[in-house]
Structures are given as C-alpha cells and as structure tokens.
C-alpha cells in the first residue's frame with residue numbers, strides 16, 4: 001500500500017518535469033530507415049529513461065506490465081527528423097540592417113519560440129551552426145533542463161570568420177568598431193577562438209571558409225580563410241573532441257576545407273568534380289540547403305535582405321541545385337541541412353520535395369535527415385533510427401512518405417525521449 005503511494009508520488013514528480021515513463025506505441029506502418037523498408041503493424045517499447053527497448057510486430061512483442069500502447073494504428077511512424085544546419089535564434093523576418101536592432105537577449109527569446117516550432121514540425125534533433133552571444137547555448141541548456149520545449153541541440157555559438165568576411169558584420173562604418181565575436185585572423189588566433197567557443201559551451205565548431213550570400217561586400221565564390229587557417233581550426237577542434245562545419249560556397253574553399261579535415265561542407269554551392277572526389281575520399285559530408293532559394297527570392301527584400309544579397313542568390317541558387325544533383329549522382333555523402341532562420345522555422349521539411357525534385361528518391365532524402373545526419377553528428381547510436389538503445393524520438397504522419405515525401409510537411413505526432421510533444425491523432 002505504502003509502496004503504491006510512493007510510486008504514485010514518484011510518477012507525479014516525473015510527469016511534472018516532463019520525464020518519460022515506460023510506454024509503447026502501436027504503429028500501423030513503421031519505416032525502417034536504415035533498410036529502407038516499410039513494416040506493418042509494429043510496436044515500439046520504451047523505458048523510463050526515454051530509450052527504445054524493443055521494436056517488433058504487434059502480435060509478438062511483449063509489453064511491460066501495466067503498459068498500454070498508444071494507438072497510432074492509422075499512422076506511419078518514423079524516427080524523429082534531424083536538420084544539421086539551423087539558426088534557431090535567427091528571425092527570418094529581420095535581415096540586413098533590420099537585424100542590427102535585435103539585442104542578444106531578444107535573440108534568445110526568438111530561439112525559445114523557434115525551438116518549439118522546430119520540435120512540433122517533427123525535428124527532434126538539430127545542429128545549430130551560428131548564433132550571436134551564445135544564444136544557442138542558452139536555448140540548448142534550457143531545453144536540456146526541461147525549462148522550455150525544443151529538439152536535442154548540438155550548438156556552435158558564434159561562427160569563426162575572417163575580418164570583413166561572411167561571418168563578420170560589415171554593415172556599419174569604422175567609427176562603430178563593430179566586429180562579430182567569432183572573428184579571428186591567423187592560425188593561432190583561430191585556434192584560440194576554437195578554445196574560446198568551447199569554453200562557453202560549443203558542441204561543434206562553425207567556420208566561414210568562403211564568402212556568402214547574406215553578408216555585405218563579399219562574394220560567395222571567394223575564399224576567405226586560408227588552407228593554413230582551416231587546418232589549424234580542424235586540428236584544434238578535433239583535439240578537443242569537436243567536429244567542424246565549414247560554410248563554403250566557393251569551389252576553392254570547399255577543397256581547402258576538405259583537405260583541412262573539416263567534417264561537413266555547408267552550402268557546397270560551387271563544388272566541382274575535384275571537390276566531389278575529395279569529399280568522397282575524405283568521407284566529408286556535403287550539406288546542400290536547396291529549399292531556401294525560393295524564400296530568399298520571394299520574401300528576402302521584405303525581410304530587409306540587401307539588394308546585393310538578392311543578386312548573389314539569383315546567380316548561385318540554381319547552380320547549387322544542379323551541383324546537388326551531380327554530387328548525389330556521383331556518390332557523395334549527404335546530410336539534411338536547410339539553413340532554417342533564413343526561411344521560417346518549422347518549414348524545414350519543405351526541403352524534402354526539393355531533394356526529390358533534384359535527384360534523390362524519397363528514402364534517400366529521409367536517410368539524409370535520419371541515419372546520415374546522426375552519423376555526421378557523432379550520435380549514430382542515439383538518434384536517427386527507431387532501434388533498441390536509441391532515444392524514443394518518434395514522429396508519425398498520415399500516408400506513405402516513400403510514395404509522397406511531402407507528407408513530412410504535416411507531421412501529426414512527435415515524441416522526444418518518450419515524452420509526447422504533439423499528438424494530432426488523439427484529438428480525433
């Protein structure tokens with residue numbers, strides 16, 4: 001009797017802090033993303049640590065005592081999605097000079113809103129690559145402490161970059177002495193900056209190797225960091241147990257970043273055959289953000305993007321999509337990366353249909369956002385698949401994503417670590 005009472009008290013304690021209780025989900029269909037197979041009438045069992053303990057046919061899989069499976073028999077389940085390139089604290093409606101008016105605390109509040117939107121869209125893990133004032137560290141820690149709702153986050157803090165480069169801030173004249181906090185010139189200053197961002201909470205290092213689209217006074221194709229600087233950054237980061245993501249649109253910078261030992265190339269827009277061959281040789285992931293071009297061209301001017309940025313996007317957007325197709329057909333490794341924050345958060349899944357339009361099968365695009373992304377993050381044993389030992393990060397949709405990948409744009413059920421964040425099936 002007393003033991004039962006204690007058990008109830010313990011349960012109440014856990015529920016109030018959004019911890020998982022043992023449970024199970026019955027899925028009408030379940031996509032085995034690793035094998036690319038759709039399974040029927042499956043049950044997923046998870047424990048009170050929020051980890052999957054068993055997956056199998058509903059008829060033969062034993063449920064723990066006292067557990068009733070949640071009924072998703074009309075739905076298709078798949079692992080929580082992963083976006084390896086977000087800016088969760090960025091507001092897509094404030095770009096260029098408009099963004100100068102946003103304080104660091106205000107940016108953090110924006111991040112709280114966007115973390116919830118991203119999770120509810122089915123993205124249970126993100127890699128955030130670039131934020132001002134360590135706002136992404138704050139959002140990550142708030143989520144991990146159970147104070148706010150959001151995906152699992154690996155975060156970079158401020159992006160490293162050269163003076164006057166894509167990851168500096170070039171909007172104000174010299175008397176304002178405005179320098180982005182990630183600016184570091186020279187191999188040893190860059191090494192020191194790697195140490196600094198790790199000191200303040202970075203899980204991953206973001207570096208701007210080439211020019212970019214949304215920065216003032218540079219060109220996407222132009223190299224910024226030298227091979228020597230990139231090599232120093234990669235060595236320092238790896239020594240300290242962090243991977244490195246390099247923003248690189250330019251042909252030369254992509255090759256320099258790969259040769260430096262960097263783990264993923266972001267944007268990859270102007271990659272050539274030699275760059276693709278190098279990426280395959282080094283095992284480097286190529287991350288192409290091929291959805292947001294549409295948003296920049298349609299909405300960018302309203303959001304305050306500079307006219308030069310719109311012009312740059314017009315030149316590079318289509319080339320990036322063509323090179324995505326070519327790199328994929330050439331056998332390069334790819335992870336799902338959208339640059340959320342350039343376009344509205346929560347629309348991340350709109351990139352799936354672009355990836356299919358430009359050469360992937362639906363299962364390829366889904367693998368890019370699950371098993372491949374997990375591998376790039378270094379979390380292959382934890383996320384990106386519904387398998388024993390992985391977190392119970394599970395989403396569900398109506399319909400078959402292998403027949404129509406756009407069903408992923410309307411995720412109806414989201415569970416993270418055994419805790420339900422959204423269930424539109426329950427209200428019907």
Ligand SMILES: [Zn+2]
Nearest residue numbers: 085087130339
């Ligand atoms: Zn970005």
